[in-house]
Amino acid sequence: GATAFAEGGFQWKALRQPVGSHPEPKPFFQHTLALQPSDTFYLITDGFQDQFGGDKGKKFTAKRLRELLLESHSLSMAEQGSKLFQTFETWRGLQPQVDDVTILGFRV
Incomplete structure (x- = not known):
């Protein structure tokens, strides 16, 4: 995963480590961001893209999901949720859902 800033074009590579038990745990890193009013963040599991x-x-793909979020970021959070849900259901069609799908979006 990564953090993308739609206005600034910055992408922040995330640490690929599961939360919980792992035979070779790596330390988590703490990052500090200067937030501005209307900044929007998403915490996403891989179920949507997979x-x-x-x-x-x-597969829907991470690239396609990132593009969907970038094109939707100026909508209200409720409109974004509806667009994401509709896009997922349309994409899935009659296919079984393969994984949990969680997208937590919040705006400062």
Whole structure:
């Protein structure tokens, strides 16, 4: 995962480590950000991007999800939620859901 800033074009690479028990745990890093009013953040599991669907039964992909979030970031949080839900359901179609799907969005 990564943090993308729609206005600034900055992408922040996330540490790929599961939360919980792991045979070789790595330390977590603390980051500090200067927040501005209307900054929007998303905490996302990989279920949305890993969902199979569309015309060819392919995965949605992280790139496509990032583009969807970037094009939707100026909408209200409620409108974003509706757009994400509708996009997911349309993409999934009749395919079974393959994983949990969680997107927590919040605006400063």
